[in-house]
Amino acid sequence: DWTPDVFVEATVEGLKKQLGDDQVVLGLSGGVDSSVAAMLIHKAIGKNLHCIFVDNGLLRKNEFEQVLESYKGMGLNVKGVNASQDFYAALKGLTDPEDKRKAIGRVFIEVFDKEAHAIQNVKWLGQGTIYPDVIESVSVNGPSVTIKSHHNVGGLPEKMKMKVVEPLNTLFKDEVRRVGRTLEIDESILGRHPFPGPGLGIRILGDITEEKVRILQEVDHFFIQGLKDEGLYDDVWQAGAMLLPVQSVGVMGDERTYERVVALRAVTSVDGMTADWCHLPYEFLAKVSNDIINRVKGVNRVVYDISSKPPATIEWE
Template identity: 60%
Template structure:
């Protein structure tokens, strides 16, 4: 390995900074997933678009760089402009898919359209079980998604793995620490992808295991205190979910009674949700909690709206307006606290100014008006859900909160496909309560990421008591996932499915049919809207 090229602001890196891996986002939907895999290996990671990559590298205790995949072609006019100086910093570089193609072309190789594109699960043959493939030999299944491929290697590179249609499925120059893989090790569909990433982080980069989610708490508490100051006050939108709950505890730990939690009953909550929040945070944690009954206002604004994005924008706007009104009671409340997470950001906007395609907006990052009069404070913005859960446990939050299944900020609005009416809300609340209670009663929730009901905008004919019915249809959505970036549908025991279906049809007047959603993410999303 050559000596590390000096970076102008390297002196700004704290001596206590953990070893870090920089993930350069080249437009991949899964850049955050790469970063998460690095953190799972107890190594810190940060994400930056190409324009901020060198700046981000300069403030890290940099041990390696990962160039993500992306939708562009390296020979296209709109291809991402990546600073070549990244290859001169003296640290190992791993290029994934597009990242591999850019690196090999930049170093003198050639990239061309593939004769046979590869999408989905593919078997590769490991030619050299060393470096990235230490401990792997023979054949292994990986996830491919590419239309271009490397046609000629740069000087110094050799082949580490091949597939039937891709002669350079994995390549590398071990002398310089440069490696490229055409497949995606970050997704769960790549059977031994974690080992490949772990080998890069530890065997190639030599990074130490000196980071864990627990180490975030003290840093975030200090950051909140600095941002808010000695007299500032924060208004936090508390939903009762794990994200806002952990954010609330961190903020309360940092500023105490200067945190004012506001729970907005928007009329789109799960059955019994309001009572749970009032008891847990108002009575148990004894936080300053205000409950706002705004259901009628939200439903009035949503009347006749069927477009999912409009729903989210309206709900986000109404949340902020409620906060503004409530904040008037607190003269120093110039800050709006939120439990925004990394997945919220990547699915709403191009993360950190990157080029990732927008999939959907979230109320807490995509629906804020331009004239917001409060400064945002988001202590969880750089974290994934599993990291937030780990922090919650460290902070002493009960399992009923920490292990609760995720619930979208817009609530049941994104689980009612089509128009939102009081009757549709009632139907879904009742059906969803049955789904949740039945699954949890038999312990079938263990290993599940989310399990809920969806109200569909269709009616169908049924027969009840020898009479014809024409009523609504309910879908069951049950998925397994580690981070919500990808998810597989889960099949519950037939007896349990039968019991759920029977109860919904018998007990929820207005629903006469129950169907099962067996779609994975991708290509579907977990939520229906």
């Protein structure tokens, strides 16, 4: 029978033999897969694993700092690279979702490539590819192929001429989590909701500006923190907020306002292929809506997405 302890022991032994004294570079995302892959390789080769964590300026509020700290706490040799301005510059004026994804993917590769080349003698690219990713990349099931091509560093190997090491490529997500627990990775990383590689970039409908990112980070923070505070976070598969490209009329005292509208989305799902909107308690939605409208300047209306997938995808773009 498969157990995480046996898997860890066997994999670490295998990695030691495979990698010897070689240097490995790996891109961390803050998600479960890359974190578990990194810890396994770290257990095998220690400081010869060089991790890179890129801030694309489209992460959740305070996420870069917090996740970087927890990676350091795990003993990983990790370099945080704040490349936000490069991403904003590449995104300037882009409104089409696929154009935005491509721009984000391209800048990520440029930044990662530069950082990887700054490390002496790197022979291997470590990746958190899991079994379903392996299947997806060979099947032709529409958008998911495109999705993977943008966010995974899968485009890198040919370009960078490195060998690829993927210690999780036989595992399913729940097995990855169990391995992560055996490795004593923080629950805040293991229990994290999925988050798209292009981040808030595909949750700001239309063009992206720093101001919009700041507004959406605040909105998203009230929603996600609220889910955690109310003990609802683990019942939800994925949640987030979308900044809509519409303004709506409001009143403040005697004044009319004309401000932004945000949509909240929370879904239950098994694998993201289908999803149901979550029946979150009305009192919870009421509180979050009040918090957002009272505390986030520039937003005067909150709506809740009650659409399931199919046909409504989890992300709006």
